[in-house]
Amino acid sequence: DGGITQSPKYLFRKEGQNVTLSCEQNLNHDAMYWYRQDPGQGLRLIYYSQIVNDFQKGDIAEGYSVSREKKESFPLTVTSAQKNPTAFYLCASRYRGMAEAFFGQGTRLTVV
Amino acid sequence: KQEVTQIPAALSVPEGENLVLNCSFTDSAIYNLQWFRQDPGKGLTSLLLIQSSQREQTSGRLNASLDKSSGRSTLYIAASQPGDSATYLCAVRPGNQFYFGTGTSLTVIP
Numbered sequence: 457d458g459g460i461t462q463s464p465k466y467l468f469r470k471e472g473q474n475v476t477l478s479c480e481q482n483l484n485h486d487a488m489y490w491y492r493q494d495p496g497q498g499l500r501l502i503y504y505s506q507i508v509n510d511f512q513k514g515d516i517a518e519g520y521s522v523s524r525e526k527k528e529s530f531p532l533t534v535t536s537a538q539k540n541p542t543a544f545y546l547c548a549s550r551y552r553g554m555a556e557a558f559f560g561q562g563t564r565l566t567v568v
Numbered sequence: 569k570q571e572v573t574q575i576p577a578a579l580s581v582p583e584g585e586n587l588v589l590n591c592s593f594t595d596s597a598i599y600n601l602q603w604f605r606q607d608p609g610k611g612l613t614s615l616l617l618i619q620s621s622q623r624e625q626t627s628g629r630l631n632a633s634l635d636k637s638s639g640r641s642t643l644y645i646a647a648s649q650p651g652d653s654a655t656y657l658c659a660v661r662p663g664n665q666f667y668f669g670t671g672t673s674l675t676v677i678p
C-alpha cells in the first residue's frame with residue numbers, strides 16, 4: 457500500500473538530547489513537509505523540501521534540522537536548541553504538479 | 569503573510585443536522601484550498617481539494633465551495649452522523665507552502 461509512514465508514534469526526549477523523527481513515503485512524491493501542531497495553534501511549517509538535496513526553512517525552523525538524501529525520506533532532527541519541543545509532529549508530501557497534500561499519522565514528542 | 573481563520577472553533581449538533589463550517593483567508597492569490605479531517609491523536613485525512621479555478625467540489629455528503637475573491641470557503645456536511653465527529657481543518661496553498669487554519673472541532677450527538 458502506498459502512503460506516508462512516520463516513526464516512532466511516541467517519542468520521549470531528555471533535556472539536552474537530540475532526537476530524530478522519521479518520515480518515509482512510497483508515493484513517488486517530490487515535495488515533503490514537516491509541521492508542528494500545538495493545541496489551539498494549528499499547524500506551523502518547520503521545513504519543506506521540493507527536491508532531493510534541497511530544503512527550505514519554514515516559519516519555525518529554529519532548533520530543528522532536516523536532510524533530504526533520498527526522494528522517499530525526509531527525517532527531522534529536534535536539537536537541544538529547541539527549547540519547547542513537546543508537540544505533535546506531522547509529515548506531509550505532495551507530487552509536483554498535483555495540488556493535493558497527504559499526511560502521515562504523526563509522532564508525539566514529549567520532553568521528560 | 570497568509571492568515572487562515574476558521575469559525576466556529578467548536579460546534580456541537582444533534583445527529584441528522586446539516587451543518588456548515590467556515591474558512592477565511594487574507595490573500596486571494598492561492599493555487600488551491602484543501603479541507604482535512606483529523607481524529608484525536610491522528611494525522612490529517614484529505615477530504616476535498618478545490619483548485620483556484622473551481623467553485624466547488626463534492627464527495628458523498630460533503631460539499632466544499634470556494635469564493636477566492638472574497639477569501640472564503642465553506643464545508644457543508646449533510647445529514648451529520650456521530651462518525652463525523654472530528655476536527656476539520658482548511659489549508660490554502662499560495663505557492664510551495666500550505667497555510668492552515670486552527671480548525672473546527674465538531675461533535676455530533678447521537
